Amino acid sequence: MYVVPPPQRSDPGSNSDLRVYQTWKGSNIFFLQGRFIFGPDVRSLGLTIFLIVAPVTIFCVFVARKLMDDFSDHLGISLMVAAVIFTVYVLVLLLLTSGRDPGIIPRNAHPPEPEGLDGSVDAGAGQTPQLRLPRINEVNVNGMTVKVKYCDTCMLYRSPRCSHCSICNNCVERFDHHCPWVGQCIGLRNYRFFFMFVFSTTLLCIYVFAFCWVYIRRIMGMEETTIWRAMIKTPASIVLIIYTFISMWFVGGLTAFHLYLISTNQTTYENFRYRYDRRANPYNKGVVENFKEIFCSTIPPSKNNFRAKVPREPGLPTRSVGAGFMSPNMGKAVDDIEMGRKTVWGDMAPGADHGEGQLADTRVNVKEGELGELSPDIRTTVDETVDRAGIHPRRSSWGRKSGSWEMSPEVLALAARVGEPNRTAGGSSSNLSSETRHA
Template sequence: MYVVPPPQGSDPRAADVAEPRTYQKWKGSNIFLLEGRFIFGPDVRSLLLTILLIAAPVTIFCVFVARKLMDDYSHHLGISIMVIAVAFTLYILGLLMVTSGRDPGIIPRNAHPPEPEGYDGPAEVGGGQTPQLRLPRMKDVVVNGFTVKVKYCDTCMLYRPPRCSHCSICNNCVERFDHHCPWVGQCIGLRNYRYFFMFVFSTTLLCIYVFGFCWVYIMRIKNAEQITIWKAMTKTPASIVLIVYTFISVWFVGGLTVFHLYLISTNQTTYENFRYRYDQRTNPYHRGLVENFKEIFFTSIPSSKNKFRARVPREPGLQPRSVGGGFISPNMGKTVGDLEMGRKPTWREAGAGVGDFEQGLNNDGLDNKEGGFDDASPDLSQGLPVESMEGRAGIHPRRSSWGRKSGSWEISPEVLALAAGVGESNRVGSGSGSKTAGN
């Protein structure tokens, strides 16, 4: 006897397997490894170059300098030179991976825009229309007794917390955003700034260590053979290469270390410093030298707000919204779908009675490239429709301008004649069908 197989999805275990994980539906530009256990920026390939720039000179140092010094010094002292170099290099590479491969403090996106404050539902006005409620472009919050403005992020559909900014490279809002470092291929923020500074500072010490022992080896050759220092340098070309390399590198990483020591002591971020945030006003986060250092190095790092390996239920289909009611964002208003950076949303005319008219909105100008970071989209609240279009085919909505002069959508007489002809043919067809059925 034939048995009808059970429908697919009836097994709860099969349904659980079908549900994707968070990192599989991630809307940012990040790259995940080991099934979401490590999160990197889109430029993670530069991390390989950084590892090569650290490991290659240390390998040359161990082979051509430290190994020779083992013969010149006593057994334990000679071995310790190489052991310290290798151990310190592994420690630096570990800091690099922790800085690059963890969540820097990404704030999860909202599925829908937040409701305006004081919004108690649609209020009926004349003609059955609902008023448009616009979200404010900025909001004021109080931090340590000072008023700080926070911006609305159109991509993440949330008000950014203080010191948070949207990284245009990773396409995420990051808490206490410092900068996006191409050398580690990751944003530097609240959860990895400590490890980033330790990485830069430790790399500076490694450069000084290699630089110093290369000169020690040259002086050992000079004293052993009773020759000039220039002739001693020609006998160890590897030392000369390492001295030049570490001298150039220490200016880069050493200068970066000094700069971030200044930022920590004044409780600033690189993003705030480059934008001259506190040149004309008081820094509300500055609490004194000691407290500033304790905040960075001696406070617990908050847990990630994202569970990248957690299963997420499949989102149901988006329900259409009425254009004339509800509320809109300060720029575009997420009344139609999900506005993503780089996508071109469509505006569908509701209840026009003559098909579906679609018009792509130009997305030029979404990127605000001040200082190399995408901070916010332009204010588009001036070009949004105010009147309800539901059931009013004769009134055409105004087009959102996005920085251009506003216009109107006009339906040509040919389209109206075509629509009238289609409607007439439908009535004639239905009338003849009813006559045929009556006969």
């Protein structure tokens, strides 16, 4: 009987030098050997840094340096030093926001085991029931029922407030949104730094805006001229005033919006999708407790060690192909904003490829001439089974018969069962004839 060969193992030393960040399945980009993790749009981070550093540089050269001459020594220098320190502080918050794990949940290597394996699933005779994971599960959060979805990409049930980012291709805890300005998802582990970055950028805009006007007023007082003539004498101040005024509307409005979200314990994703102002919010603990949760709670450690060595690949286990696990979305198209994809056919590829590989190994090509060596009974039974199964000679790419047959393992097993009695009968008859000759 034909035995399915075991899958070939990879070289034991092939993955000995690989680390997690080198085999990462998400769309993230790593720097410094996995010490920093960014989103796939990390290039936009350079633009954000330029938009912060360039106006501050202009301010220090054309405004703060002039104010150092007008004010006393300590006050003039402090204006310059404060602008530089504030800018460095904003850049550090930007790096803490964009360069760290936002709360990525590691993917499962295999789908979770379906519940209710008690044999109560109805199935026809000789058939194994198909076990389908439910698309949505219900969990209890603060006495309220919350629905959590199954992620076909990560092969796990998302925790409450978790969502799959279609840009980074990861499930992120307490997913808020993906910010293209920082090139990273905003989630559980970097939301605090994101808000502090936006808020500090707003204060920096106000600082530059205010002292540009102070410099214009100094020109008006020293030269006793009108405001328009004073503005003409310092065009850099006019450019900075216009730039910071527009920026304050953007980052200031974003700061006000997130202050509202923090006070009501919402995320941007939840606010736009669920509209908690029309329904009960199970996460709202009151304004004070909500602010404590964001700014006074301990940031949980990352669930991923990107610099850890990848373990050796184990041998692939033998899995059933005819029945077993079915994804909630198997066989149908899904258009989910959280998934960022249209179909989920690729999600069933690991298991399906493994099963197809086993079937491909069990196929035996039997030439037409070899069928003649079988006994008439075996050949008749095989031919009838082949006709019922609809198996026909395989054709080559040129349209001619290749002279080989593809026979399924069921046909081979049936031929073996039919051949056993014949071989037994043949063996007994040969023994009887030998005994007769001896007699």
